[in-house]
Amino acid sequence: MAHDLRAPLRSIDGFSRILLRDNADQLDDAGREYLRLVRESAQRMGQLLEDMLNLARYSRAEMHFQPVDLAALAREVMERVRQEDPNRKLDFIVPDSLVAQGDPGLLAAVLENLLGNAWKYSRPREVCRIEFGWSPEQGAYFVRDNGVGFDMAYAGKLFKVFQRLHSVAQFEGTGVGLAIVERIIERHGGKVWAEAEVERGSCFYFTLAAAQVQVAKSSVPGGQAQ
Numbered sequence: 001m002a003h004d005l006r007a008p009l010r011s012i013d014g015f016s017r018i019l020l021r022d023n024a025d026q027l028d029d030a031g032r033e034y035l036r037l038v039r040e041s042a043q044r045m046g047q048l049l050e051d052m053l054n055l056a057r058y059s060r061a062e063m064h065f066q067p068v069d070l071a072a073l074a075r076e077v078m079e080r081v082r083q084e085d086p087n088r089k090l091d092f093i094v095p096d097s098l099v100a101q102g103d104p105g106l107l108a109a110v111l112e113n114l115l116g117n118a119w120k121y122s123r124p125r126e127v128c129r130i131e132f133g134w135s136p137e138q139g140a141y142f143v144r145d146n147g148v149g150f151d152m153a154y155a156g157k158l159f160k161v162f163q164r165l166h167s168v169a170q171f172e173g174t175g176v177g178l179a180i181v182e183r184i185i186e187r188h189g190g191k192v193w194a195e196a197e198v199e200r201g202s203c204f205y206f207t208l209a210a211a212q213v214q215v216a217k218s219s220v221p222g223g224q225a226q
Helices: 002-022 029-060 070-082 104-121 152-157 177-187
Strands: 066-069 089-102 127-135 140-145 192-196 202-206 214-223
Touching: 002 029, 029 104, 029 177, 066 070, 066 104, 070 089, 070 104, 070 127, 089 104, 104 127, 104 140, 104 177, 104 202, 152 192, 177 192, 177 202
Parallel strands: 089 127
Antiparallel strands: 066 089, 089 214, 127 140, 140 202, 192 202
C-alpha cells in the first residue's frame, strides 16, 4: 500500500509545483498559499509512508550478528547528523571504543534516530551537549542530551507509531523513529526506555542481549563545532 500510494502523492506534489512555477501570476495570494499547503501536506504524507516502509524493513531484515564498535559508529552517525547545521556548536562526548554484539546496519539505524533526536531537540541551546556511552548503574547504553526534554507523564507514548510529544511546528518529524528504535532493540533481545525533565534534557537507554559491553578507555570529547 505504501509503495502504491507514493506515486499519486508525487503527482499531487509535482503538478502543484508546476502550477506555482508556470501559472503563479494567474493566482492570487490565497491561491498560491493553498497550493503551498497542498505541496507541504503531500510531502509530509510521502515522508510518513517512507517511514512506515522503513519500520517494515527493519522489522523483517535478516540479521547478521558480529562485534560492533558502537563508539566508532556513533562518531560516524553524529558527523552525518551535524551536516544538517554545521555551524551549530556541539560538545559530543563518546568513549574511544564501546564494543557490542549486534547487526551493524540495524544498530546504525538505532543511533541515527537517537542521536538525530538529541541533535534536533537540543536546537534551542547555545551549545548542544550530547553524550553516548555505557552506564554501569543502568546496565545499558545511553544517549543523553541537554535539550528541551519532555514530561515523563507522557513517556508511554514515546515508542508508539505517529505519537509525538512536540508539535511539527516546534520540531519536524513523523513519530516513527522511536518505534523503529524499539523494534530493532527488541530484535536484539533488549529493551529501550527514557528518562527526562522538561527543559532539562533527556536520556535514552537501551540494552542488547549479547556480550553486553567492552569499554576501552574513559569517555573523551568526540568533537566540537567552533
